[in-house]
Amino acid sequence: MPDAITALERLGVAVPAVEAYPVRGVRFLSSELSAEADFPSGARGLSIRRTALHSIMIERAAGLGVDLLWQTAVTGISSQEVQLGERTIRARWIIGADGVNSRVRRWANLDAHSRTNLRYAFRRHYRVPPWTDRMEIYWGEHIQGFATAVSNEQVCVAVASHNPELRLEESLPALPELNARLRGAEPASAERGALSANRKLRCVWRGNVALIGDASGTVDAITGQGLGLSFSQAAVLANCLRSGNLVRYQAAHRRLALRPLWMARLMLMLDGRPGCQRRTLQIFQKRPEVFRRLLALHVGTLSPFHLALDGLTLGWGLLTA
């Protein structure tokens, strides 16, 4: 998302154009209807393989003198130390950036969270020329499919649902438009799965331990905002560490998560409601500025006040369509 690129650039990381595929907006598709909106002011998102993004981030970290210990699991923490098996490292601060199943979070007794709406997501890349430069969301009845080009010859496809058994290829018949796009396309990567959830932690720090990224709470994958959120958290956390004040991190962390969590809930109101999906798309087709403004709010360039107006339009449209 464009706001994630800005947050990443603030950390001194620039993604070279050759490494990524530009994305100019979002398209929703459902029951032969489609509606699209572009990011505000011609802004572009970037679609990039995680392996490529990692290499770019590693280069920046190494340039700043960060010592990266590969293949080294953290096995425990104590008040001023991190254990790496037999080895111990003294630490003024300990940052848990160990993902959705964070062990640092458990060790620091920070697991308490609000109710989680857990979903299961699977992704795979296909060798097929991109048919769009927008991120596409295909709405099935109880499932969403996502398609985003990652290069001139590959498209990343993902599906998300509440069913832990449902794998990507099995779910394609429930998404006929996406299925048709992929007919005959050769897979270019193995299928990988992950949990996707809206999860808000009660507290993201204790003593000298702070959590960041998915370890500190998650937003549903439908937002495409997980990485952007962690880049913004990183900038705030660095400032808080400098001033030795993690209370401010907690407040800023909550503020940063508010918009993506809210947008995830708004979008997931369509999950399992085909009538609502159809009516929403009809409104977006009839009033494209509503979709455009919702997308602008999603990437942080529009205020919640304007959303209230669009929310009313959308609500009224759903009632009267």
Ligand SMILES: Cc1cc2nc3c(=O)[nH]c(=O)nc-3n(C[C@H](O)[C@H](O)[C@H](O)COP(=O)(O)OP(=O)(O)OC[C@H]3O[C@@H](n4cnc5c(N)ncnc54)[C@H](O)[C@@H]3O)c2cc1C
């Ligand atoms: C299907 C799907 C699609 C998504 N699409 C997008 C998208 O388009 N855009 C976006 O911004 N976000 C997206 N997200 C969300 C995004 O993937 C996550 O928000 C992001 O990966 C979180 O990064 P992280 O570094 O916090 O955690 P992770 O990426 O999970 O990294 C945690 C790391 O910690 C390491 N680790 C764990 N335990 C230990 C230990 N004990 N010792 C040492 N290392 C350890 C792990 O090996 C891992 O490398 C998507 C998520 C899903 C499920």
